[in-house]
Amino acid sequence: MALPRITSPHAKGNNRTQQVMLQVLLAAVPGILAVTWLFGIGTLFNLLWASLCALGFEAAILALRKRPVAFFLKDYSVLVTAVLLALALPPYAPWWLTVVATGFAVILGKQLYGGLGQNPFNPAMLGYVVVLVSFPVEMTSWPAPHAVGMLEGLQQILGIANLPDGWAQATALDALKVNKSLTIDELWTQNPAFGRFGGAGSEAVNLAFLAGGLYLLHKRLFTWHAPVGMLAALALMSLLFWNGSGSDSHGSPLFHLLTGATMLGAFFIVTDPVSGATSNLGRLIFGIGVGLLVYVIRAWGGYPDAVAFAVLLMNLAAPTIDYYTRPRTYGHRKPTRGFKLGE
Amino acid sequence: MASPSYREITINGLWKNNPALVQLLGLCPLLGVSNSAVNALGLALASALVLICSNTAVSLVRGVVNTAVRLPAFVMIIAALTTCIELLMQAFTYELYQILGIFIPLITTNCVILGRADGFAAKHDPARAAYDGLVMGLGFGIVLVMIGALRELLGTGAVLANMHLLFGPMAVNWQLTLIPEYKGFLLAILPPGAFIVLGLLIACKNRVDEVLAERAKAQQVEVPVLSRRVRVTGVIE
Numbered sequence: 412m413a414l415p416r417i418t419s420p421h422a423k424g425n426n427r428t429q430q431v432m433l434q435v436l437l438a439a440v441p442g443i444l445a446v447t448w449l450f451g452i453g454t455l456f457n458l459l460w461a462s463l464c465a466l467g468f469e470a471a472i473l474a475l476r477k478r479p480v481a482f483f484l485k486d487y488s489v490l491v492t493a494v495l496l497a498l499a500l501p502p503y504a505p506w507w508l509t510v511v512a513t514g515f516a517v518i519l520g521k522q523l524y525g526g527l528g529q530n531p532f533n534p535a536m537l538g539y540v541v542v543l544v545s546f547p548v549e550m551t552s553w554p555a556p557h558a559v560g561m562l563e564g565l566q567q568i569l570g571i572a573n574l575p576d577g578w579a580q581a582t583a584l585d586a587l588k589v590n591k592s593l594t595i596d597e598l599w600t601q602n603p604a605f606g607r608f609g610g611a612g613s614e615a616v617n618l619a620f621l622a623g624g625l626y627l628l629h630k631r632l633f634t635w636h637a638p639v640g641m642l643a644a645l646a647l648m649s650l651l652f653w654n655g656s657g658s659d660s661h662g663s664p665l666f667h668l669l670t671g672a673t674m675l676g677a678f679f680i681v682t683d684p685v686s687g688a689t690s691n692l693g694r695l696i697f698g699i700g701v702g703l704l705v706y707v708i709r710a711w712g713g714y715p716d717a718v719a720f721a722v723l724l725m726n727l728a729a730p731t732i733d734y735y736t737r738p739r740t741y742g743h744r745k746p747t748r749g750f751k752l753g754e
Numbered sequence: 755m756a757s758p759s760y761r762e763i764t765i766n767g768l769w770k771n772n773p774a775l776v777q778l779l780g781l782c783p784l785l786g787v788s789n790s791a792v793n794a795l796g797l798a799l800a801s802a803l804v805l806i807c808s809n810t811a812v813s814l815v816r817g818v819v820n821t822a823v824r825l826p827a828f829v830m831i832i833a834a835l836t837t838c839i840e841l842l843m844q845a846f847t848y849e850l851y852q853i854l855g856i857f858i859p860l861i862t863t864n865c866v867i868l869g870r871a872d873g874f875a876a877k878h879d880p881a882r883a884a885y886d887g888l889v890m891g892l893g894f895g896i897v898l899v900m901i902g903a904l905r906e907l908l909g910t911g912a913v914l915a916n917m918h919l920l921f922g923p924m925a926v927n928w929q930l931t932l933i934p935e936y937k938g939f940l941l942a943i944l945p946p947g948a949f950i951v952l953g954l955l956i957a958c959k960n961r962v963d964e965v966l967a968e969r970a971k972a973q974q975v976e977v978p979v980l981s982r983r984v985r986v987t988g989v990i991e
Binding site: 511519541544545546547549 | 937938939940941942944950
């Protein structure tokens with residue numbers, strides 16, 4: 412009997428890019444369901460359209476760059492980008508907005524830097540910020556929960572017919588930001604955008620993303636450092652500047668944790684292994700930076716939500732964080748950090 | 755150093771050594787004012803004028819300026835000419851003068867101008883220097899106007915808006931709305947748009963160069979290698 416000769420390693424790891432990306436997509440399902448339950452079919456349509464566009468752009472650029480198209484499409488990383496981007500866009504964004512956003516994300520955000528693993532910025536957040544800066548009206552039209560039907564929603568996306576006036580409403584973060592006169596209790600009872608703790612319905616969405624994120628953490632796709640850093644920093648900042656119930660209050664810690672893109676950001680964006688910091692300490696610092704920036708922009712900045720801007724700013728800082736948090740190599744003394752005199 | 759022919763100067767300024775696409779000089783005005791075609795054209799004309807005059811002047815004084823103090827001397831010449839242009843624009847195109855603002859005095863510090871003064875005009879006769887100034891100014895201006903028009907088109911869906919600021923009342927209706935009911939891609943007009951459009955233009959230029967090089971290589975007739983056999987006797991028929 413001839414025994415087949417196979418060289419080590421004999422145990423195959425389960426961390427190939429494709430596996431990782433599939434796990435992330437799987438973990439996003441509860442969040443996707445929650446968003447669809449809240450805003451209707453528009454989200455699913457956006458997801459489908461964004462995925463198609465992203466695959467098309469990626470294939471086209473790979474062909475232009477003379478890289479193996481099928482090989483890179485099969486790692487599904489571009490699908491993760493498309494899904495995260497579609498979840499960030501408003502559910503009834505017109506179809507061309509999705510095209511522009513995915514185009515920028517895939518072409519300028521990812522492929523021009525050299526493809527998967529080379530991009531200094533999170534592609535999904537880059538695409539989102541480009542359209543947010545360029546088309547503020549379309550990007551801030553969030554529908555009231557359960558307000559838009561399937562057919563009229565599709566017509567709005569395709570630009571055939573416009574939804575009747577009043578379908579869009581200010582989100583909870585918007586309402587809190589522009590509020591000048593009402594106390595928090597009054598705001599909560601008068602404005603339909605507020606739920607029990609955070610934005611109406613947005614709490615459920617955030618909890619669903621939290622569940623998906625905990626699944627990924629359990630599967631050890633990323634370490635706890637970045638998400639915990641971000642959530643802790645956000646909670647701490649909102650606790651420190653929580654001005655009770657006055658009209659100048661910035662909202663309670665629970666409000667900030669369960670509103671807007673907090674959980675999506677903490678578990679699906681901040682944990683990006685490419686554009687984030689590398690070492691565990693670095694990830695912690697990266698997450699804390701994102702959390703601080705999110706609160707600063709939400710409370711005192713010009714935009715109601717801030718996860719995308721905070722992540723992009725910290726992406727810029729990631730190489731510096733890596734430089735100062737280089738772990739000790741086994742068998743060596745602590746590394747000297749920074750420049751020495753006379754070097 | 756042998757003087758380059760006018761043909762060489764032309765090719766250098768417009769394509770091979772284009773100040774905006776190859777040397778990447780004068781990026782500050784190039785990126786700063788290229789948000790519309792009229793701004794770009796205004797600054798392109800002003801820069802080109804200064805460049806032609808400064809090249810001529812520098813070439814004329816090249817024999818009498820000490821090498822050690824040549825840079826301050828050149829900058830003085832350029833600054834004086836820039837002041838002239840600034841006063842002219844203030845007199846004839848006041849609104850454009852206000853829009854361009856700080857970028858007109860900043861022509862003094864435009865690296866293209868000092869670069870050509872020191873790199874070319876100080877070594878060649880006035881006629882060649884003036885011609886080099888014209889061509890370099892054109893090369894810079896064409897790229898500037900292209901970026902301006904592209905950004906204006908992407909940002910607003912129209913080109914050549916507000917041309918009357920430069921050409922007077924006859925140009926009021928020159929605006930071409932190419933895409934009606936355009937939403938306006940704001941990023942193109944914002945600063946990042948300038949970097950992205952310039953980067954894409956440079957990529958296009960490099961690609962064209964690549965294709966040209968490939969074509970030239972393909973056209974090269976292959977010279978057959980002759981037999982190296984040493985003939986010893988007789989004639990083989």
